Amino acid sequence: MPAGLPDRPVPPEGPTTEALICFNLYAASHAFIRLYSPHLERLGLTYPQLLVLLLLHQKDGQRVGELGAALAMETNTLSPLLKRLADTGLLTRVRSEKDARSVEVRLTTEGQIKAAAAAEVPACIAQEKGMTEDGYRWSLKTLQALRGWIEEAARESER
Amino acid sequence: MPAGLPDRPVPPEGPTTEALICFNLYAASHAFIRLYSPHLERLGLTYPQLLVLLLLHQKDGQRVGELGAALAMETNTLSPLLKRLADTGLLTRVRSEKDARSVEVRLTTEGQIKAAAAAEVPACIAQEKGMTEDGYRWSLKTLQALRGWIEEAARESER
DNA sequence: TGCGATTAGATCGTGTGCGATAAAATTGAG
DNA sequence: CTCAATTTTATCGCACACGATCTAATCGCA
Known part of the structure; x- marks a missing residue:
């Protein structure tokens, strides 16, 4: 299990981007999401939207804060994302009765179907690409x- | 050296996001960029802009396609990014005389100064965070x- | 019990990142 | 030499991702 900061400088003219852990994460992340894109297109979802459906498939009725914590996202990113998913009829957002600051997010029937299909995507990629x-x-x-x-x-x- | 597709499904109710290589890359990438943000703010740059300056600091006068290949970015992302950097006076874009389809990108004097400062950022993070x-x-x-x-x-x- | 501090979620503006598309230039087969 | 194919860069529209800011609700100390 490695420890320590990975972005280590190299030559005096400054690091090459390929030597930076941050850049390698950045490039790998975008490239991996591009591998998903045929499936995302088929489902009519973006990658962050797929992640939300996966979470709600696992456990419906989570609060916005819980989803945000699981995805390491702030609410300034998550609220608009959830709103768009609500607008397309995949989920609903309701103020909690227990704490009116909180919003509970639940899949609709259509959302449950889409979430079940979304849950199969990682396995599809596993099968297609060999692992x-x-x-x-x-x-x-x-x-x-x-x-x-x-x-x-x-x-x-x-x- | 590992081989094989890393997004492997787990339980029948579908994978948790934490079990997905793609999600871990995604979350790690954003989190790492957030570690950069005090330095980015100080320089008045975004992370992709910093990457461009690092590349030009290493080798000025690269073509857009070369920068795109190095950053794994398409020109639909890179062209607007370079335009904004040109608008702030950090670089210039000139059509190549040898091949008028190509654009050469060069740092201005101000851009060279900013690029030199940018090249120090990874080392600053290395020093601050311990590695x-x-x-x-x-x-x-x-x-x-x-x-x-x-x-x-x-x-x-x-x- | 009052109210400042804190929490939860939302909106706004800007910069990507990508799917789609277009214009201009070069290449090379016929 | 012509012109279809290819290459290179650019623009457009939309969905994030984040810094900044705001509103509303809850908590807990005095």
């Missing part, structure tokens, strides 16, 4: 360690 | 393998 268990586990482990490190670094900045 | 050589190398290795796999998967889709 090994080791590659999956190795990458996931490293990314989770990296995310842990980034969170730790962010917490240190707040002191 | 280990092993953590850096491990993460970079895994991300580069992942990017290689994604590119291979993308090529297969085009056949």
Whole structure:
């Protein structure tokens, strides 16, 4: 399990972008989402919308804050996203009776169907592209360690 | 060096987002860029703009296509980005004399100063956050393998 | 019990990132 | 030499992602 900050400078003329962990994450993230795009197009969803449906498929009726925490997104990004999904009839947003500051998000019937189809997408990509268990586990482990490190670094900045 | 598709499905109710390599890349990428944001704000740059300046700092006078290849960006993203940087006086865009389809991108004097400052940002983050050589190398290795796999998967889709 | 502090979600403006499309220039087969 | 195919860059519209800011509701200390 690696530890430490990964964006390490190299030559005196400054780092090449390829040597930056941040850039490699950035490029890998966009490229991976592009692998999803045939499925996203088929479902009429964007990647962040697919993520929301996956979360609600797992556990319907979550609050906006819970979804935001799970996706590491602030509400300035999430609220408009949920509004668009509500506008297309896939989910509803209702103020909580227990705490009127909170909004509960639930899938509609159409949303449940779409969420079930969305839940199959990662498996479709797994099947189409071929995968090994080791590659999956190795990458996931490293990314989770990296995310842990980034969170730790962010917490240190707040002191 | 891991191989294989990393987004592997898990339980029958569909994958959790945390189990998806794609989501972990996505979340890590945004979180890492947020670590950069104090420096980005100080420079008056966005992250993609910083990347462009890093590339031109390394080698001025590149064509748009070269920059796009290095950043894994299409010209529909890159052209507006370069236009904005040109509008703020950091670079110029000139049609190549050798091939009028191509545009050469060069830093202005102000751009060179800003690019030199930009080149110091990754080192600043390295110093502020503490880093280990092993953590850096491990993460970079895994991300580069992942990017290689994604590119291979993308090529297969085009056949 | 009052009210300042805090929490939760929302809106606005700007810069990407991508699907779609277009214009201009170059290449090379016929 | 012609012209279809290809290449390069650009524009448009939409969905984020984030900094900034706002409104409404709840909490808990005095």
